[in-house]
Amino acid sequence: MEETGPLIPLDDVVALFDMAVDGSLDGGRAAELLGDERAAGRLRRLAVELRRWRRRERELAALFSSARELAELRDPDELLDRLVRRAHELMNTDVTYLSEFQEASGELLVRSTTGTVTPAIRRLRVPAGMGLASEVVRTRVPQWTASYEDAVELSHESGIDQAVRAEGLVSLLGVPMLADEEVLGVLFAANRSAHAFTPDEVALLSAFADHASVVLQTARLLRRARRSTEAAEGAYAELSRHAAAVERAGAVHQDLTAAVLAGGGAEEVAATLARALGRAVTILDRDLEVVAGGEAPTGLSEAVGAAVDASRRSGHCVLLPEGEVAAVxxxxxxxxLLGCLLVGPGGLPIGEVEQRTIERAAQITALLTLSQDAVADAEERVRGELLSDVLADSPARRRDAARRARARHVRLDDLRIGVVAVVAAEQRRPALRAAQGAALPHGLAGEHEGVLTVLLPGDDPEAAARHVHRRLGAAVKGGVLAVAAPVAEDPGLLAERCELARACARLLPALGTVDGAVTTDAYLPYTVLFGPDRRALERFIGRTLGPVLRWDRERNADLLATLRAYVEANGSPTRAARDLGVHTNTMLQRLERITALLGSGWRDPEPFFRLSVAVRLHALGDAARHG
Incomplete structure (x- = not known):
């Protein structure tokens, strides 16, 4: 029979067990109190097992709490902080922290820490391929070291090493946070002393890492879902805006079409587009003059001019930085180029649909301009043919012209003044349009025998010449020469008067006159003398006055003025001196100079007549040029 030791009261046994569990009872003391070494050993083994189960119970409770919080995920950052704190408490390490993996750069950024005493770890950024963390990411399995400083197998980096030394860390354990083989980050437990991490510690930290992975993965999915939702909402809003813009564009097109079909013009186009866009709209013609809408900016800027040219070449609307003009x-x-549309600032944003709407309005403006040009061209042809019939030699043509003129509210018997106009060849078309306007409402205008001709009622040729010159001068670039013939008391003399005006218009350029309003009366003797041959007139003036003109030109003098005064004084030196306001001796000295230039016989009757004509022709040219 096995010998047993003395019996111990139950309460004493329980007290001894509690002491063994909490570690306050050593082996020798237990054997002494129990009186049996084997019983004391069994008591110690039982206490160790019980402590292990109690620890497992706390770990499971912590994991269950984390699982419940995962199910109620609200704030990922707060939940990660809780997980790190629980892991810190159960692992019983000095420092616990979590780093999130940045897939784009391969770096790991510390996101949550517990137990740190310096900011070094909290600000730690681990470059790709460096340190224990990168090794965990590469292998996707837990990695640890009992002494980080001595771990030569790791890729050390100065920033990481400085942070580890600043925190005083020695041993580190890192476990991966995975989601379907994708590394989301690394959870670390670290001590400030050497420590060999046990399999149970690795398993416990891995369990918390799994929970942290769920948090990170859920947070990423939530962010993606939020971005997708925002993108979908943005797309829907954009679709709604586009649909509204398309609907507006359709309404604008209908309004523009209705306005044009109702006989509207540029004003209706500008008003319709302005209402649709909530912006000022100005329409310019081919000469960039305002024809409809608001006022154009004072002097189109270089940017607007460049935008007009770019739109002409591309056929599309061109946007400008917000200013006086936002779109062209x-x-x-x-x-x-038939014109352009200028859209002002403010109002609706100018998106793609609005740009297409502006382009459509520009196309309609171009069609309107072409239509108006076609009507104007037809009217020009009709009125031009009518003018040619009025000036024709055939009585039958004139009678038919009278009938057609009455249909246009023009009475041929009232047309008494003919005005011919001379402009540069490239300005003929706008000049013809302007002449048609100058002839309205009771006159006629057109080209007759290659010359722009205007027939007007009235009895004042000078006023008629000024009227035509003013209207054409406002419409064309360059000089305009308007020559009015004398009043034709008999309608049958109108063609003859117009021929006289044409002859005078051919003569004037030889006198240097290409711009001005004149009548034929002042030039009548000279048109008879020289006819249409301008070269003959130039040669005549050059041969007669050439030496005097050269003297004045070379010496910046005005000897010609002396000669002109002498001619107008009918060869009287005294009268000429008085007219010029000089002494008679001075006048005689100047006449001697003229004699030296022209020869001693210049005051004989025939040479003096020629000289008088040349001087008066030159004076007429000066008057026309400066009048």
Missing amino acids: AAAVAGGT
């Missing part, structure tokens, strides 16, 4: 669209037909 050229009205073009076959590459020819």
Whole structure:
């Protein structure tokens, strides 16, 4: 029979067990109190097992709490902080921290810490391929070291090493946070002394890492879902805006079409587009003059001019930085600029649909301009043919012209003044349009025998010449020469008067006159003398006055004025001196100079007549040029 030791009261046994569990009872003391070494050993083994189960119970409770919090995930950052704190408490390490992996750069950024005493770890950024963390990411399995400083197998980096030394860390354990083989980050437990991490510690930290992975993965999915939702909402809003813009554009197109079909013009186009865009709209013609809408900016800027040219070449609307003009669209037909639309600031944003709407309005403006040009061209042809019939030699043509003129509210018997106009060849078309306007409402205008001709009622040729000159001068670039013939008391003399005006218009350029309003009366003797041959007139003036003109030109003098005064004084030196306001001796000295230039016989009757004509022709040229 086995010998047993003395019996111990139950309460004493329980007290001894509690002491063994909490570690306050050593082996020798237990054997002494129990009186049996084997019983004391069994008591110690039982206490160790019980402590292990109690620890497992706390770990499971912590994991269950984390699982419940995962199910109620609200704030990922707060939940990660809780997980790190629980892991810190159960692992019983000095420092615990979590680093999130940045897939784009391969770096790991510390996101949550517990137990740190310096900011070094909290600000730690681990470059790709460096340190224990990168090794965990590469292998996707837990990695640890009992002494980080001595771990030569790791890739050390100065920033990481400085942070580890600043915190005083020695041993580190890192476990990966995974989601379907994707590394989300690394959870670390670290001590400030050497420590060999046990399999149970690795397993416990891995369990918390799994929970942290769920948090990070859920947070990423939530962010993606939020971005997707925002993108979907943005797309829906954009679609709604686009649909509204398309609907507006359709309404604008209908309004523009209705306005044009109702006989509207540029004003209706500008008003309709302005209402649709909530912006000021100005329409310019081919000469960039305002024809509809608001006022154009004072002097189009270089940027606006460049935008007009770019729109003409591309056929599309061109946007400008917000200023006096926000958008430009050229009205073009076959590459020819017929005008443009200027859209002001404010109102609706100018998106793609609005740009197409502006371009459509520009196209309608171009069509309107072409239509108006076609009507104007037809009217020009009709009125031009009518004018040619009025000036024709055939009585039958004139009678038919009278009938057609009455249909246009023009009475041929009232047309008494003919005005011919001379402009540069490239300005003929706008000049013809302007002449048609100058002839309205009771006159006629057109080209007759290659010369722009205007027939007007009235009895004042000078006023008629000034009227035509003013209207054409406002419409064309360059000089305009308007020559009015004398009043034709008999309608049958109108063609003859117009021929006289044409002859005078051919003569004037030889006198240097290309711009001005004159009548034929002042030039009548000379048109008879020289006719249409301008070269003959130039040669005549050059031969007669050439030496005097050269003297004045070379010496910046005005000897010609002395000669002109002498001619107008009918060869009287005294009268000429008085007219010029000089002494008679001075006048005689100047006449001697003229004699030296022209020869001693210049005051004989025939040479003096020629000289008088040349001087008066030159004076007429000066008057026309400066009048």
